[in-house]
Amino acid sequence: MSAPSRKRTLLKVIILGDSGVGKTSLMNQYVNKKFSSQYKATIGADFLTKEVQVDDRLVTMQIWDTAGQERFQSLGVAFYRGADCCVLVYDVNNSKTFDNLENWRDEFLIQASPSDPDSFPFVALGNKVDVEGGRTRQVSDKKARQWCAAKGGIPHFDTSAKEDLNVDEAFQTIARNALKNEAEEELYIPETVDMNAQATPRRAQQGCC
Amino acid sequence: MESKTASESAPSPQADQFSECSSAELPDVSEELAEMRLVEGLERQASSSSAGGNGETGGGGDIGGGGASALFADEDEEASVLAVADVAAAPPASPPSAAEPQQQLAALRSAAAAAAAEVSSTAAAAAAAGGSSAAPGGEPAAPAEAALAAHPRHVFVFSTAGKPIFCYRGDESRLAGLMATAKAILSVAHSKGHTLKHVRSGPHRFVFLERPPLCLVGVSALAEPPAVMRMQLSLVHGQIVSLLTSTALQAMFARNPGYDARRLLGGSEGTLRSLIHSFTAAPAALLGAYPSLPLLGGVRQALGAALAAAVKATGAVHGVVVAGGAVAAACPCPGQAALQQWDLLLLLNLLGASPSLRHSCEAMTPICLPRFNPAANLHAYIRYVDAPTQTAIVLLCGGMPDPGALAAAAAHWQQQLEAIGALHALVQCAAREQQLAGGGGRDASSSGGEGALLAVDALPAAAGGGRFGTTPLLHFIYKLSARQQYVMSPFSAPLLEGGLQQSLIVAYSQLRAAQYEGSTLGGGALQRLRYEARPRFCLLGQVNQDTELYLVCDPLTVAAEAAALAARLGMWLHARHDQLFSLQ
Numbered sequence: 001m002s003a004p005s006r007k008r009t010l011l012k013v014i015i016l017g018d019s020g021v022g023k024t025s026l027m028n029q030y031v032n033k034k035f036s037s038q039y040k041a042t043i044g045a046d047f048l049t050k051e052v053q054v055d056d057r058l059v060t061m062q063i064w065d066t067a068g069q070e071r072f073q074s075l076g077v078a079f080y081r082g083a084d085c086c087v088l089v090y091d092v093n094n095s096k097t098f099d100n101l102e103n104w105r106d107e108f109l110i111q112a113s114p115s116d117p118d119s120f121p122f123v124a125l126g127n128k129v130d131v132e133g134g135r136t137r138q139v140s141d142k143k144a145r146q147w148c149a150a151k152g153g154i155p156h157f158d159t160s161a162k163e164d165l166n167v168d169e170a171f172q173t174i175a176r177n178a179l180k181n182e183a184e185e186e187l188y189i190p191e192t193v194d195m196n197a198q199a200t201p202r203r204a205q206q207g208c209c
Numbered sequence: 210m211e212s213k214t215a216s217e218s219a220p221s222p223q224a225d226q227f228s229e230c231s232s233a234e235l236p237d238v239s240e241e242l243a244e245m246r247l248v249e250g251l252e253r254q255a256s257s258s259s260a261g262g263n264g265e266t267g268g269g270g271d272i273g274g275g276g277a278s279a280l281f282a283d284e285d286e287e288a289s290v291l292a293v294a295d296v297a298a299a300p301p302a303s304p305p306s307a308a309e310p311q312q313q314l315a316a317l318r319s320a321a322a323a324a325a326a327e328v329s330s331t332a333a334a335a336a337a338a339g340g341s342s343a344a345p346g347g348e349p350a351a352p353a354e355a356a357l358a359a360h361p362r363h364v365f366v367f368s369t370a371g372k373p374i375f376c377y378r379g380d381e382s383r384l385a386g387l388m389a390t391a392k393a394i395l396s397v398a399h400s401k402g403h404t405l406k407h408v409r410s411g412p413h414r415f416v417f418l419e420r421p422p423l424c425l426v427g428v429s430a431l432a433e434p435p436a437v438m439r440m441q442l443s444l445v446h447g448q449i450v451s452l453l454t455s456t457a458l459q460a461m462f463a464r465n466p467g468y469d470a471r472r473l474l475g476g477s478e479g480t481l482r483s484l485i486h487s488f489t490a491a492p493a494a495l496l497g498a499y500p501s502l503p504l505l506g507g508v509r510q511a512l513g514a515a516l517a518a519a520v521k522a523t524g525a526v527h528g529v530v531v532a533g534g535a536v537a538a539a540c541p542c543p544g545q546a547a548l549q550q551w552d553l554l555l556l557l558n559l560l561g562a563s564p565s566l567r568h569s570c571e572a573m574t575p576i577c578l579p580r581f582n583p584a585a586n587l588h589a590y591i592r593y594v595d596a597p598t599q600t601a602i603v604l605l606c607g608g609m610p611d612p613g614a615l616a617a618a619a620a621h622w623q624q625q626l627e628a629i630g631a632l633h634a635l636v637q638c639a640a641r642e643q644q645l646a647g648g649g650g651r652d653a654s655s656s657g658g659e660g661a662l663l664a665v666d667a668l669p670a671a672a673g674g675g676r677f678g679t680t681p682l683l684h685f686i687y688k689l690s691a692r693q694q695y696v697m698s699p700f701s702a703p704l705l706e707g708g709l710q711q712s713l714i715v716a717y718s719q720l721r722a723a724q725y726e727g728s729t730l731g732g733g734a735l736q737r738l739r740y741e742a743r744p745r746f747c748l749l750g751q752v753n754q755d756t757e758l759y760l761v762c763d764p765l766t767v768a769a770e771a772a773a774l775a776a777r778l779g780m781w782l783h784a785r786h787d788q789l790f791s792l793q
Contacts, residue, residue, distance in 0.1 A: 078395075190586045193582050
């Protein structure tokens with residue numbers, strides 16, 4: 001048996017946003033460096049993993065690319081549970097998709113019920129900034145940043161999956177923020193069977209790093 | 210690195226066949242099920258499937274959950290039987306592409322699709338399609354995937370959040386995508402109000418066991434019965450609990466559902482791997498019984514009496530004497546029930562997989578015995594009296610143990626037995642037994658002269674014994690049902706040289722599962738006598754009120770001959786229960 005080595009941290013990242021905003025394209029550009037303009041709806045969820053270096057740490061990102069269509073939302077609880085970071089994606093050329101970020105965020109917080117909702121790391125991505133050279137843009141950078149600031153300072157990026165603009169930077173931030181939020185390693189010291197008082201297991205807990 | 214481009218790198222001419230099969234098997238392919246597919250179109254995943262078919266596995270006889278409950282009457286398994294749909298799909302035979310892991314992913318995804326289909330279109334759960342963990346042609350650049358592809362069996366464990374915790378072969382973090390997919394498959398079944406138990410795909414079976422906050426998946430291409438595989442997963446779960454306790458597991462995940470349990474299990478992977486390895490090397494899991502060390506004459510009585518005294522003197526809850534990987538004696542403190550076989554198996558595995566315990570001669574370690582009490586640890590005081598044969602006394606205590614008192618009691622136990630020569634006899638028996646467990650052939654003298662008590666060539670001819678070639682009997686297992694103990698003959702050199710050990714264990718599990726198939730919880734075998742002729746050997750199973758006897762004979766043995774042999778051997782064994790088993 002080899003000596004136990006420190007395990008590479010695994011980060012579960014959920015990508016949410018309306019149908020057609022480019023969630024899968026962003027993930028595909030990030031992981032596979034590929035882009036296809038052909039639209040294929042994601043059904044349920046898709047998974048990719050990527051190993052990245054964040055500062056001096058190697059981490060494995062397990063990216064859950066979910067379907068935007070409402071009919072898949074019933075699976076939310078199962079999908080969102082235990083996520084380390086949530087990526088909210090909208091299309092800068094469609095203000096409706098931006099307005100819906102609020103719902104996606106709320107839905108995520110309800111379903112995933114993280115222990116500290118206020119500090120849970122989100123990252124917002126305004127995708128498709130390349131379209132028509134930006135002439136069709138409906139959501140201004142300022143408007144987006146205002147919303148992000150109001151939600152506790154969510155980092156925001158203008159991205160283009162097609163042109164590979166800001167994709168690496170965005171995911172790097174995602175990984176870094178997820179790591180920052182990493183719960184401190186806690187140890188749990190199990191009880192010993194108490195033969196005199198069979199019931200009432202006491203819990204000894206101890207924080208540690 | 211995972212990607213979802215499997216289809217591009219592995220074009221398959223059989224894609225159409227796959228679609229045909231799936232629609233044929235799952236007639237009510239509704240619009241909804243198409244929606245429920247976890248990934249893009251079937252065509253894409255179909256690229257990972259090719260020729261293969263249900264023909265081969267369809268007639269294999271699937272053992273449903275109902276059989277499981279009777280097989281493992283002690284196991285609190287759910288008893289419902291699930292429909293299993295076969296969907297033709299096998300890993301690609303020809304192009305060993307660089308997209309190996311992707312193929313597995315895509316394959317499992319298509320399994321998800323079919324699972325969703327079945328769940329939504331019929332009331333039953335489970336379905337199958339796609340891929341395997343043993344697709345041919347591993348990609349050397351990715352050792353984890355290559356390992357996964359190269360082995361016919363696999364086990365992986367992940368949290369309910371879909372985060373990897375453990376895998377049998379390779380690096381679990383490289384399988385993060387696979388585990389997330391498996392988690393999603395389970396979620397789809399849940400969202401329809403069902404529990405997915407197993408999926409069959411070509412030659413592979415995927416068996417699922419959900420024990421929140423953990424999920425376990427077993428994969429086998431050896432045609433192991435799903436009921437047995439679930440039992441194996443249950444033991445793996447038990448071993449994890451034995452290392453962490455269920456309260457610790459629950460507490461960590463309640464605080465943080467995304468908790469990375471690998472931290473807690475760090476360093477214990479060997480213990481789990483050794484347990485999983487044992488599933489195809491020994492029949493304990495398939496029988497639901499622990500190995501008993503055959504002992505001559507009054508040795509066991511002497512061991513037991515001294516052990517009871519040690520338990521009494523130290524206030525221990527249980528005392529166990531292990532030797533050669535088997536139990537020589539076990540004794541609870543007055544008023545306690547005996548330890549269940551599952552707990553003893555976990556203890557035996559922990560001891561066998563921890564060489565550091567042997568080296569230290571005397572050790573204390575916390576261990577949780579899930580059947581005894583999953584919520585808390587016991588302290589195990591372990592004293593090895595003979596390290597090469599792994600002969601040791603184990604005293605299990607609750608509360609705050611007194612190491613001095615335990616050491617004194619163990620030393621006294623040792624002296625007592627040494628004085629009457631019982632310890633010497635025990636170590637001798639263990640040495641023989643170890644050749645049995647460790648795979649005989651390591652010592653040339655072992656197969657000849659002084660073999661194990663139950664070696665076929667050491668048995669009298671009246672009981673079916675004799676040298677290799679003079680008797681049709683090749684191997685046997687004997688279980689005493691009421692005590693949940695078993696003994697077996699060592700795997701003789703010809704069997705080991707023929708690489709038959711794993712085949713025999715799997716064959717035994719199939720035989721036994723077939724005898725119990727369809728029987729209900731707590732019920733006995735429906736088939737008391739079963740004979741199967743196979744190309745390399747034939748098998749006979751004989752289940753009585755209180756014992757089970759399974760034989761492997763040479764392939765020319767006809768049914769009547771095998772049954773007569775079983776009757777003679779059974780009688781001989783029945784007269785020697787006091788030597789074979791702990792009957793206290």
